[in-house]
Amino acid sequence: MEHVINDIKQKFLSGVPIDKIDINTDMLFDWNLQEFLIKETVLNDLNITYPLKVEYQVSFLKYLLRKLQELQIEEIHDAIYEQLTIKLREANLEYSYKHFLMQDKGITIKESNSFVRDGTTGLKLWPAALALSDFILQNKLKFKDKSVLELGSGGTGLIGLVLLKMCEPCKVFLSDCHNLVLENISKNILMNLKDVEKENLQNSLRVHTHLSLANKMKEFGILDLAWEDIDASKSEILKLKPNVLLAADVIYDVSIFVPLIKCIKEVFQIAGPSLVFYLSQTIRSITTFNEFSNLLRENNFKITKIEFISKHFFIDETSTEIQIFEVKLNEKLVQ
Template identity: 30%
Template sequence: MLQEVQDLSWKYLRMYPLRDIMWKDIQINLVPLEYDDSIRLQKQILSNTIHHPIVQKYPVTLTYTRLFLKGLISMIEESNQEVFEDLYTTYTKLLSQNASSPHCDDFCYRTYNFSKAGVITVKETCKLICDGTTGMCTWEASHVLADWCCRESHRFQNKRILELGAGLGLLGLAVIQSCKPLSYIFTDLHHSVLKTLKENIYINLKEKHSGLTLQESEEATSSDDWAKGIQVSYSDTDVLIKRLDWERDTCDDDIEVILAADVVYDTDVIVHLVKILKDILSKRPRVVAYIASALRNPATYTFFKDALVDCGLHTCTETYHQYQESPSQPPVSITIHHILP
């Protein structure tokens, strides 16, 4: 497979911004081809994007697929090549599908290919806020912290890890698949987030899933179930999904590492975040915390740092990172705090 086709495949699977897809990279290879070779290349593109096995099970949005195919067909026509008939057929079928439902594109699947953690598919919303929470989509700091944890896997191997505000599970899934922790506890508060998180864990760990089936786990969604936690075994890692209210709950689990990403965004939330960090770190002096924060509001960021100091927590080191999903997206500054009691 051409490297350009492989790159295009992964961009499609993660719903990479269409305006940033470099169709010219494919066009350069397509223009000089004879008819049979041109059709062969187009078949390859179709089978590795729209008809990719992952997409057949976990599709991207209908709107994105339509626009992607429209761009692909336009590029082929501009290359003075005959368009593969299946491309037209697929596009026509997509246009005929009913997209009138207001929830048609509310949810989708994005599939990410991490260099060390491998392939991770995440169900998420296309909206910034869904069901009254921002936890139904992945955010920049989770990508940065996931990459960093994979590079620093020795810090997490055979460790008992707790994630605060796990959201849809991208960070935890990357750590589980690349760092081989002894145990990993995903925690969040919102019911819809927990339900989708559980589905994402099933999607990615099901090959060695020994807990509930997806259908059964969807039924186990009462407050008591979430408070007790739902267990899953994956290889040598014990996985637990549970509800944790930073304001009202305490954490009595045996842990050695705390992870959190994109949880520093509101001063009211920060007060409770620092409280739960203090509670855990003061009980277990050997526990360390790694908190990844996007610098969006300097005042909020300063409030977080001051709150840590006021609670007697110590930031051992801070590492600075830049994340930019694509050229048209603004770069985001991310800081990873290494916090000790």
């Protein structure tokens, strides 16, 4: 029974669609079990300190009430009605949080409640980033002792946090070009560090710094990297000299293909032919994706789809197809 409640808690805290939360109709939802469920979800310490979107919490409580009524439960816990009344009176804020519980560790992410804010979509957590995070967790050895650079990190920093907390890379650098996005990445990273890990750090991580995580020093940085002006960031990339390049959901507009390809080429030129690029992409338009793939091939890259089955460390929020690819320099041309 506890594992069922734990599953509901994990899905609730990570903000999955309500219809993907299975409230088992075979369970006896007596007064005590209802109280336990509310304490593990809406009244969870994580949600009280860093609350999920109010609309989402209201939807969850209404869904829970409907399920209990379908089960013809005679006594519905007062706390459910109380919390629903409270949440209905609360206004949605500009930002909300999601919490991902993995093994004995957790990651909390602050994101915008709007798809677009201040001219950027980079403050939302997108499904392709969830899929890439899941891929990283299933392939930790690919990132052990590696130097990793992420392009177009967006404002959540989730992928960087997964690398820092769950893997053992030697260096992790995240990058984007929007000031608000870069600041939110910094805040999310700091929010997820323990006090001892934040010693000697300033309020911003937008510098080349060192973090002591699990008693191991790791180089970390957040780069202001515009794809069309990659030359401005060359010195930092030279210091990093990445072994692994990452990107999630960066293929959405044909107008950015040329600068993105140029940026990828420059990183490979700095890092050398052994660099591996993992790309996670929501395939919204196969025509658009094929155009990008063809550009990669024209520029001497080989792109291969990775057969990947999500183990749901992170719950995908969409039914749209997400694929993960490995991109390398074409070996024949390198030779």
